[in-house]
Structure formats: C-alpha cells, structure tokens
Amino acid sequence: MQSNYYSKNLNSQKLYDVYQTRYPRVKTYLAEEIAFVKARLQGIEDILELGAGYGRIMKELAPHCKSITGIDISEDNVAFGGDYLQDTPNSKLIVMDAHKISPKVFEAPFDVVLCMQNALSSMKVEPFSYTEKIMSLLAANGRVFISTYSAKFWQHRLEWFLEQAEKGLLGEIDLEKSKDGVIVGKDGFCSVTHSRSELDEIGKSTGCPYEIQEVDESSVFLVITKK
Numbered sequence: 523m524q525s526n527y528y529s530k531n532l533n534s535q536k537l538y539d540v541y542q543t544r545y546p547r548v549k550t551y552l553a554e555e556i557a558f559v560k561a562r563l564q565g566i567e568d569i570l571e572l573g574a575g576y577g578r579i580m581k582e583l584a585p586h587c588k589s590i591t592g593i594d595i596s597e598d599n600v601a602f603g604g605d606y607l608q609d610t611p612n613s614k615l616i617v618m619d620a621h622k623i624s625p626k627v628f629e630a631p632f633d634v635v636l637c638m639q640n641a642l643s644s645m646k647v648e649p650f651s652y653t654e655k656i657m658s659l660l661a662a663n664g665r666v667f668i669s670t671y672s673a674k675f676w677q678h679r680l681e682w683f684l685e686q687a688e689k690g691l692l693g694e695i696d697l698e699k700s701k702d703g704v705i706v707g708k709d710g711f712c713s714v715t716h717s718r719s720e721l722d723e724i725g726k727s728t729g730c731p732y733e734i735q736e737v738d739e740s741s742v743f744l745v746i747t748k749k
C-alpha cells in the first residue's frame with residue numbers, strides 16, 4: 523500500500539475538486555458533518571484540525587471559534603490553503619506530519635481537536651494509541667471530535683469515490699475488493715472506516731467520558747471529553 527496517498531497523489535487543486543461533487547447527497551453529508559461540530563462550539567475555543575487539507579472545514583468553523591489551526595502533511599495543500607483561507611484571519615494552516623504531534627510542538631493546549639472526514643484512515647494511524655496522543659493536546663474539559671462514515675452511507679460514498687476516479691482524481695476503484703466499509707483502488711489506495719463498536723472501544727480506552735453519535739445517516743462521531 524502506498525503511504526501518504528493524499529500528499530503524493532491527491533492534494534491542492536485535486537483535493538479541492540474532490541469536494542466539488544456532482545452528488546447532492548454527498549454535499550449534504552459534508553455540510554452536516556461540519557454543522558454537527560459548529561452546533562457544539564461557543565465561539566471561545568482554540569481548535570486544532572488534524573489532516574486539514576487546504577482548510578475546507580477550517581474556513582466554515584473559523585467564524586464560530588476563537589482560533590483554528592490546521593496541520594497537513596502536504597506542502598501543496600498548505601500553499602493552496604494560503605489563498606483559500608486569506609479572508610479567515612483567525613486561522614493558521616501549517617505543514618506538519620500528524621504522526622509527530624505532541625504537546626511540545628504546540629504553544630498551548632487546545633479546547634477542541636478535530637479528526638474529521640475519516641481522517642484516522644487518511645492519516646494511516648493506529649486509532650487507539652493515536653487517540654491517546656490527541657488527548658494529550660487537550661486542555662481540561664477539552665473535546666476531540668473523530669468522525670468516520672456511517673455504514674448507511676456506503677452506496678453514496680462508493681458513488682462519490684467512483685466519481686473521483688472518473689475525474690482522474692483517484693486511480694481506478696477495485697469494485698470486487700471494495701466492500702465492508704473499505705474502498706480499495708487498483709493503485710494501492712485504501713480508505714477504511716471504523717465500526718461503532720471500534721469507536722466505542724477507542725472511547726473506553728481513554729478512561730474519559732465519551733459519546734458516539736450518528737449524523738445524517740452519513741457520518742458517525744466519537745466525541746471524547748478530557749477529564
């Protein structure tokens with residue numbers, strides 16, 4: 523499997539084009555995923571987004587928080603984000619490998635850390651130890667929002683990925699191997715999901731209060747509060 527598929531093959535303009543989908547149902551999924559977080563902000567939070575791309579989610583949430591920092595491994599995404607976020611003064615997008623996060627690399631703890639749009643899969647992290655790392659970046663009572671796809675959204679997700687392949691953004695999708703929440707490309711691309719029970723195990727492993735919530739029958743959120 524290719525590592526960092528997104529940073530090598532699917533960044534900047536191409537990543538932007540991924541989100542210009544022809545499918546209204548996918549647009550609703552993307553909007554509702556952001557709306558779920560927006561509704562849970564008070565406007566005073568310092569937020570960190572992991573695997574932030576060119577800042578698509580950051581731009582939507584910036585008016586609803588104190589500050590939002592995004593990290594992404596792709597220099598091209600961050601350069602593209604410079605333009606995309608130019609009218610978003612409380613945002614900062616930086617090149618950083620999400621595998622290297624630790625409290626030492628940031629000036630202060632965050633009130634909210636976001637790991638959305640199935641980012642645990644895109645960033646190829648081991649979810650249990652990585653969630654533990656995320657928790658170390660949070661202030662007391664801070665929250666992490668981890669989202670993955672709902673199983674109910676499978677057909678729409680598959681259609682969206684086929685659209686991306688058709689537009690030349692992704693390589694050909696292997697339809698025989700793509701099943702059970704995993705999308706497989708013939709070029710080594712692989713996008714997995716996390717089941718509700720796995721999210722439950724991840725939440726439990728932190729020893730902190732957590733909730734799991736399905737949104738719009740398209741995404742599933744694990745929200746953990748640091749105590």
Ligand SMILES: C[S@@+](CC[C@H](N)C(=O)[O-])C[C@H]1O[C@@H](n2cnc3c(N)ncnc32)[C@H](O)[C@@H]1O
Nearest residue numbers: 528573574575578594595596619620639644645
């Ligand atoms: C599916 S995109 C999502 C982008 C953004 N969260 C959004 O929803 O618009 C996944 C992103 O994760 C980034 N990524 C992959 N591996 C990473 C890593 N190790 N560290 C930081 N970012 C990473 C990719 O460059 C890509 O921008």
